[in-house]
Amino acid sequence: MHVKSLAAVIAVFVASDGTSYADLPTLPAFYPSPWSAGGPNGWDAAYKQAHEFVSKLTVLEKVNLTTGTGNQADLCTGNTGSVPRLGFRKLCLQDGPVGVRYTDLNSVFPAGISAAATWSRSLIRRRGEALGEEFRDKGIDVLLGPAVGPLGRDPAGGRNFEAFGPDPYLAGVAVAQTVEGTQSAGVIASVKHYILNEQEHFRGGISSNIDDKTMHELYLWPFADAVRAGVGSVMCSYNKINNTYACENSYVLNHLLKGELGFQGFVVSDWGGQHSGYLSALSGLDMTMPGDGVRNSTYGSYWGGALTESVLSLAISPFRIDDMAVRIMAAFYKVGRDTKQVDINYSSWTNETIGPQYWRSKTGNTTVNRHVDVQRNHAELIREMGAKSVVLLKNTGKALPLKQPASVAIIGEDAQDNPNGPNACVDRICNIGTLAMGWGSATAEYPYLISPATALEKQASVDKTIFTNVKSNWDLSVARAAASNTSVAIVFANANSGEGYQTLDGNFGDRKNLTLWNGGDELIAAVASVNPNTVVVIHSVGPVLIDHIKTHPNVTAILWAGLPGQESGNSLTDVLYGKVNPQGRTPFTWGKAAGDWGITTLTNSSTQQPQQDFSEGSFIDYRYFDREGIEPSFEFGFGLSYTNFSYSNLKVERQDIGPYKPASGSTSAGPTFGGINYDPESALYPEGFQKVPGMIYPWIVDTNIPDDTGSPDFPYAAHNRSAQPIPPAGGAPGGNPELYKVVYVATVDVTNTGEVAGTDIPQLYLSLGGLAEPKVVLRGFDEVELKAGETKTVTFDVTYRDLSNWDTEAQDWKVTSDEKTVYIGASSRDLRLHVNIQ
Numbered sequence: 001m002h003v004k005s006l007a008a009v010i011a012v013f014v015a016s017d018g019t020s021y022a023d024l025p026t027l028p029a030f031y032p033s034p035w036s037a038g039g040p041n042g043w044d045a046a047y048k049q050a051h052e053f054v055s056k057l058t059v060l061e062k063v064n065l066t067t068g069t070g071n072q073a074d075l076c077t078g079n080t081g082s083v084p085r086l087g088f089r090k091l092c093l094q095d096g097p098v099g100v101r102y103t104d105l106n107s108v109f110p111a112g113i114s115a116a117a118t119w120s121r122s123l124i125r126r127r128g129e130a131l132g133e134e135f136r137d138k139g140i141d142v143l144l145g146p147a148v149g150p151l152g153r154d155p156a157g158g159r160n161f162e163a164f165g166p167d168p169y170l171a172g173v174a175v176a177q178t179v180e181g182t183q184s185a186g187v188i189a190s191v192k193h194y195i196l197n198e199q200e201h202f203r204g205g206i207s208s209n210i211d212d213k214t215m216h217e218l219y220l221w222p223f224a225d226a227v228r229a230g231v232g233s234v235m236c237s238y239n240k241i242n243n244t245y246a247c248e249n250s251y252v253l254n255h256l257l258k259g260e261l262g263f264q265g266f267v268v269s270d271w272g273g274q275h276s277g278y279l280s281a282l283s284g285l286d287m288t289m290p291g292d293g294v295r296n297s298t299y300g301s302y303w304g305g306a307l308t309e310s311v312l313s314l315a316i317s318p319f320r321i322d323d324m325a326v327r328i329m330a331a332f333y334k335v336g337r338d339t340k341q342v343d344i345n346y347s348s349w350t351n352e353t354i355g356p357q358y359w360r361s362k363t364g365n366t367t368v369n370r371h372v373d374v375q376r377n378h379a380e381l382i383r384e385m386g387a388k389s390v391v392l393l394k395n396t397g398k399a400l401p402l403k404q405p406a407s408v409a410i411i412g413e414d415a416q417d418n419p420n421g422p423n424a425c426v427d428r429i430c431n432i433g434t435l436a437m438g439w440g441s442a443t444a445e446y447p448y449l450i451s452p453a454t455a456l457e458k459q460a461s462v463d464k465t466i467f468t469n470v471k472s473n474w475d476l477s478v479a480r481a482a483a484s485n486t487s488v489a490i491v492f493a494n495a496n497s498g499e500g501y502q503t504l505d506g507n508f509g510d511r512k513n514l515t516l517w518n519g520g521d522e523l524i525a526a527v528a529s530v531n532p533n534t535v536v537v538i539h540s541v542g543p544v545l546i547d548h549i550k551t552h553p554n555v556t557a558i559l560w561a562g563l564p565g566q567e568s569g570n571s572l573t574d575v576l577y578g579k580v581n582p583q584g585r586t587p588f589t590w591g592k593a594a595g596d597w598g599i600t601t602l603t604n605s606s607t608q609q610p611q612q613d614f615s616e617g618s619f620i621d622y623r624y625f626d627r628e629g630i631e632p633s634f635e636f637g638f639g640l641s642y643t644n645f646s647y648s649n650l651k652v653e654r655q656d657i658g659p660y661k662p663a664s665g666s667t668s669a670g671p672t673f674g675g676i677n678y679d680p681e682s683a684l685y686p687e688g689f690q691k692v693p694g695m696i697y698p699w700i701v702d703t704n705i706p707d708d709t710g711s712p713d714f715p716y717a718a719h720n721r722s723a724q725p726i727p728p729a730g731g732a733p734g735g736n737p738e739l740y741k742v743v744y745v746a747t748v749d750v751t752n753t754g755e756v757a758g759t760d761i762p763q764l765y766l767s768l769g770g771l772a773e774p775k776v777v778l779r780g781f782d783e784v785e786l787k788a789g790e791t792k793t794v795t796f797d798v799t800y801r802d803l804s805n806w807d808t809e810a811q812d813w814k815v816t817s818d819e820k821t822v823y824i825g826a827s828s829r830d831l832r833l834h835v836n837i838q
């Protein structure tokens with residue numbers, strides 16, 4: 001993330017209370033940091049190019065690639081140093097997952113949670129590609145997204161909406177499609193936030209404590225899919241894992257990510273997420289952003305000149321600094337930046353055409369904003385995706401779709417334009433008008449925002465429908481009067497959340513409650529009390545408590561419209577009027593009470609080191625509801641259509657693939673590329689060098705270099721460049737390729753039994769058996785378009801990984817001997833067919 005004041009980001013919870021922390025959970029350290037070695041899907045070729053390039057670099061140039069030049073120092077959210085000698089410009093990193101942040105003439109896409117709600121691989125892939133095109137055309141090298149962390153352990157988690165929901169399988173499919181789409185456009189994706197940044201409160205210091213099995217089966221799972229899809233970058237998160245910061249956590253970076261998952265790209269810190277110098281490098285961090293740090297006021301950075309010192313003092317071995325540079329460059333070549341890069345043509349920090357290139361120092365006046373329109377025809381995709389992400393939760397008596405109603409009343413703030421414009425609130429930290437994105441760094445400026453009121457009024461005029469629009473939530477008598485005599489009353493309400501650097505209405509990023517905002521419940525109740533054809537539309541970042549709405553006899557329809565992006569009103573109108581038959585399925589569970597999820601946000605802590613134990617294991621969202629027998633309002637995977645679908649003829653066939661083979665053998669020895677000049681004189685600032693004030697550079701200021709290796713806890717094992725054993729679950733990007741072999745192929749016939757064409761999302765769930773396992777887990781889905789009466793056969797591949805549990809002892813995936821069952825259903829609780837397979 002990035003906010004304009006970095007201090008706001010890195011401010012962590014600090015109190016002095018004298019608590020003893022001796023008994024807190026820890027992790028084993030893991031050294032050395034695995035070196036990149038190439039791999040399938042383009043990594044080999046990219047690695048070769050990177051290796052050639054890095055071989056030409058001096059240590060100062062290598063350091064330059066790893067270190068941000070400072071917060072707001074240059075045009076982008078994040079800017080590395082450059083290699084002027086070889087004509088290599090700085091790398092430009094930019095937020096965020098809904099569109100290009102901090103510029104103009106860009107599109108705003110549906111947020112991650114809405115993308116997931118489509119359950120459409122092809123739409124998610126096209127979204128990734130369209131995002132990639134827009135970032136590419138602005139001159140950006142690295143798109144800081146997509147997000148699969150937070151996964152969504154806590155339904156109130158402030159940034160859940162950026163990601164694809166709490167099911168790791170759905171998130172894994174969505175992240176892989178997004179990464180492939182984005183990178184096919186020639187931009188590096190940076191999947192974030194790695195890992196366990198599940199709430200905003202105390203994010204800069206909280207320790208997420210987790211066991212090995214849950215880590216693998218839940219939170220690491222979608223990251224494995226991202227790595228397998230070839231993601232070029234991973235962003236480490238703010239929090240600690242078992243009391244070590246994510247960005248200096250050798251267990252999660254070296255062991256899990258680069259070792260077991262075989263990640264070949266580079267790890268970049270979240271903004272201000274770095275807390276140490278050589279230690280973070282040895283632990284697997286490859287790039288620090290935005291570069292600023294407090295280790296040493298001389299350099300203003302943990303790295304830059306300080307990293308050069310660490311290399312010259314041998315605190316960092318040559319193979320490690322080389323690997324850092326190689327990983328950055330391998331990602332660069334993998335996505336084709338060498339042929340697809342254009343000049344950066346915007347400034348994140350000013351809207352003026354002419355302004356300072358170096359904002360922090362206000363120097364280098366030039367044309368910074370070329371106002372390049374990068375939107376292409378993406379509005380069409382956004383409208384389609386917005387419509388196909390709508391989840392129809394209730395529809396009694398075929399209330400929907402609407403067919404030229406005599407009169408319609410639109411009621412509620414959430415249907416309206418923000419009177420001051422859609423971008424009136426910086427980083428969208430307000431809730432005025434219709435909600436189409438959350439707040440924080442995952443925002444972009446809207447080119448325009450079609451409100452529901454605007455689009456519905458247009459439709460009404462086409463249909464000659466009498467149209468009334470009530471803009472306020474608060475005058476209930478006005479709302480009742482408007483609703484009391486219309487064929488249909490469409491009432492809107494929302495619930496927002498965001499990033500925890502700003503509080504909105506008492507919500508510090510995380511939601512303080514799971515109810516609707518701004519009197520939404522009272523507004524809906526007022527409307528429904530007078531109109532027996534009340535349609536409720538909810539824009540929200542996640543689940544809200546709506547059982548009273550679900551059971552209200554006058555509420556004939558409920559639609560969850562998520563966070564649909566710039567075409568919001570058009571997308572919704574397409575669904576309400578049946579131009580698009582809804583296919584959205586809820587990507588999370590809607591409980592009836594806040595306690596139903598079994599998770600509470602840690603909002604108050606008297607200790608300096610807040611601890612969050614993930615003691616529920618993998619029992620989050622539907623896994624928890626199922627185990628506890630809690631009846632939700634709407635279960636994970638649920639969603640209605642304007643037609644009906646039936647399933648028949650489930651067959652499951654075992655494939656002849658032989659037994660699983662754990663990975664074995666060892667890596668090569670740690671390679672080095674080019675020599676290092678250990679003469680500190682050679683690393684001093686060149687004579688007469690004109691610094692841009694405040695910019696972070698790789699040069700050192702003093703030839704008297706501190707010897708960090710003398711420290712008693714210096715991790716000498718980090719210097720071991722001997723060949724290292726390959727973990728049994730490792731061996732290739734995404735883990736052991738054996739994991740992805742198809743063990744069973746399931747086929748099922750899906751029939752459209754209704755009267756109109758529609759798209760079904762048949763879902764495959766597995767019961768892995770065993771007393772301590774979830775009742776079922778999602779392991780397959782498809783998007784099937786069917787004309788009325790049509791039947792299609794749908795095929796699902798069930799892989800070894802899908803069937804396995806993490807075996808802590810073996811440190812590998814194992815298919816247990818417990819009975820296993822394949823289910824096909826329309827949701828996690830509507831399981832209609834099953835076959836026992838073991």
Ligand SMILES: *[C@@H]1O[C@H](CO)[C@@H](O)[C@H](O)[C@H]1NC(C)=O
Nearest residue numbers: 060061064081082083084090
């Ligand atoms: C490092 O990057 C900065 C900023 O782009 C540039 O001015 C400087 O010359 C680079 N240093 C080296 C040694 O290439």
Ligand SMILES: *[C@@H]1O[C@H](CO)[C@@H](O)[C@H](O)[C@H]1NC(C)=O
Nearest residue numbers: 137138342343344345370372
């Ligand atoms: C962005 O502007 C730069 C010039 O600053 C130009 O080279 C590049 O082609 C522009 N991108 C597009 C898509 O026009």
Ligand SMILES: *[C@@H]1O[C@H](CO)[C@@H](O)[C@H](O)[C@H]1NC(C)=O
Nearest residue numbers: 025026027028209210211242
């Ligand atoms: C992290 O802490 C948890 C909770 O104490 C513990 O179960 C787990 O084993 C620790 N993880 C590792 C890798 O040591």
Ligand SMILES: *[C@@H]1O[C@H](CO)[C@@H](O)[C@H](O)[C@H]1NC(C)=O
Nearest residue numbers: 296297298299702704705706
């Ligand atoms: C930072 O490092 C430089 C070079 O080693 C040293 O001269 C200076 O005293 C250090 N400053 C602080 C505040 O530690």
Ligand SMILES: *[C@@H]1O[C@H](CO)[C@@H](O)[C@H](O)[C@H]1NC(C)=O
Nearest residue numbers: 348349350351423424426445
């Ligand atoms: C640029 O304009 C947008 C849209 O009006 C606004 O939200 C943003 O704050 C402006 N940025 C700056 C740096 O002034």
Ligand SMILES: *[C@@H]1O[C@H](CO)[C@@H](O)[C@H](O)[C@H]1NC(C)=O
Nearest residue numbers: 352354355356362363364365
């Ligand atoms: C840079 O341009 C801005 C806006 O045009 C102007 O206000 C400022 O004085 C200029 N600064 C320099 C150093 O020329």
Ligand SMILES: *[C@@H]1O[C@H](CO)[C@@H](O)[C@H](O)[C@H]1NC(C)=O
Nearest residue numbers: 406407466481482484485486
């Ligand atoms: C309801 O609307 C009809 C025609 O649209 C009108 O004749 C009637 O008076 C209205 N009733 C109320 C209570 O507003």
Ligand SMILES: *[C@@H]1O[C@H](CO)[C@@H](O)[C@H](O)[C@H]1NC(C)=O
Nearest residue numbers: 505507513515516517518519
């Ligand atoms: C929940 O929080 C929202 C947003 O702050 C607020 O509008 C609403 O009134 C709260 N709900 C309750 C029941 O307090």
Ligand SMILES: *[C@@H]1O[C@H](CO)[C@@H](O)[C@H](O)[C@H]1NC(C)=O
Nearest residue numbers: 528529530531532552553554
């Ligand atoms: C439903 O609407 C009718 C008006 O048509 C009203 O009389 C009735 O009380 C409403 N029902 C409820 C439960 O509010």
Ligand SMILES: *[C@@H]1O[C@H](CO)[C@@H](O)[C@H](O)[C@H]1NC(C)=O
Nearest residue numbers: 015017602603604605606607
């Ligand atoms: C937070 O905890 C402290 C110490 O336990 C307590 O004094 C304070 O009232 C709590 N604050 C809130 C908002 O609960």
Ligand SMILES: *[C@@H]1O[C@H](CO)[C@@H](O)[C@H](O)[C@H]1NC(C)=O
Nearest residue numbers: 398641642643644753754755
């Ligand atoms: C779907 O089937 C159910 C149960 O038979 C029926 O009540 C409902 O009206 C059907 N819905 C549609 C849209 O055909």
Ligand SMILES: *[C@@H]1O[C@H](CO)[C@@H](O)[C@H](O)[C@H]1NC(C)=O
Nearest residue numbers: 716717720721722723724725
């Ligand atoms: C270096 O790593 C290898 C492979 O893990 C190991 O066998 C060897 O003991 C290590 N060397 C040292 C000095 O720790």
